[in-house]
Amino acid sequence: MKYFTKELWLGSNCNRRRESDVQRNAEQWTTNFREYQKQLTALQSRLTKRAYKFFTNVSLHDGRVTALTIGDAIHHDIRGGEKFDINVHNPGVEIKVLGSQLDVQYTLSYRKVRRVVFDYPSDKPLFHHEGGHIGDWGYDELTAADENFLRHEVLFASGTTLLIEFQRFSYEREKCEGSRYQCL
Numbered sequence: 001m002k003y004f005t006k007e008l009w010l011g012s013n014c015n016r017r018r019e020s021d022v023q024r025n026a027e028q029w030t031t032n033f034r035e036y037q038k039q040l041t042a043l044q045s046r047l048t049k050r051a052y053k054f055f056t057n058v059s060l061h062d063g064r065v066t067a068l069t070i071g072d073a074i075h076h077d078i079r080g081g082e083k084f085d086i087n088v089h090n091p092g093v094e095i096k097v098l099g100s101q102l103d104v105q106y107t108l109s110y111r112k113v114r115r116v117v118f119d120y121p122s123d124k125p126l127f128h129h130e131g132g133h134i135g136d137w138g139y140d141e142l143t144a145a146d147e148n149f150l151r152h153e154v155l156f157a158s159g160t161t162l163l164i165e166f167q168r169f170s171y172e173r174e175k176c177e178g179s180r181y182q183c184l
Contacts, residue, residue, distance in 0.1 A: 002141065039143060055142045059100075065134055066098055068096075069094040090111075093113055095108040095162075102176075114166070116162075116165075118161075118163075120134060126157060134160050149165045151164070152164045
């Protein structure tokens with residue numbers, strides 16, 4: 001993560017901070033957010049209109065990952081007529097994320113994937129204890145990995161990170177029944 005770092009997140013959640021540290025951290029958030037938005041605008045031509053709208057308008061902050069699937073043929077139907085071809089290389093990633101209010105599920109699909117790194121629980125945990133969960137989706141950023149691949153990185157509340165380098169992105173949004181406060 002280049003813009004929304006663990007250190008920046010910790011700096012805004014520490015209870016014992018001096019006023020000057022609070023101000024400095026807030027200013028850094030503002031600077032980083034502006035720089036991130038600027039570089040994101042430069043990536044617009046590398047995304048479909050719908051995908052660009054997702055990365056600029058949808059916030060998954062406080063959402064929960066319910067599934068992370070990585071494979072060479074994620075949707076291959078073993079009962080279907082098409083046989084698996086071991087010579088076809090089609091790595092992909094699919095993430096199912098419940099929105100922060102648990103009333104919508106997003107399915108994020110990445111195709112033409114060249115790199116995936118899932119660091120759980122991380123050697124630099126944030127809000128994590130041994131045996132704990134991945135945690136809420138904190139912050140994510142889309143950047144250019146190079147001239148051909150994009151990089152989507154996610155920082156979770158536990159300190160877990162997810163990095164995916166890909167060429168194609170799409171998503172689906174599906175309403176579901178639920179509430180973050182249903183157990184209260």
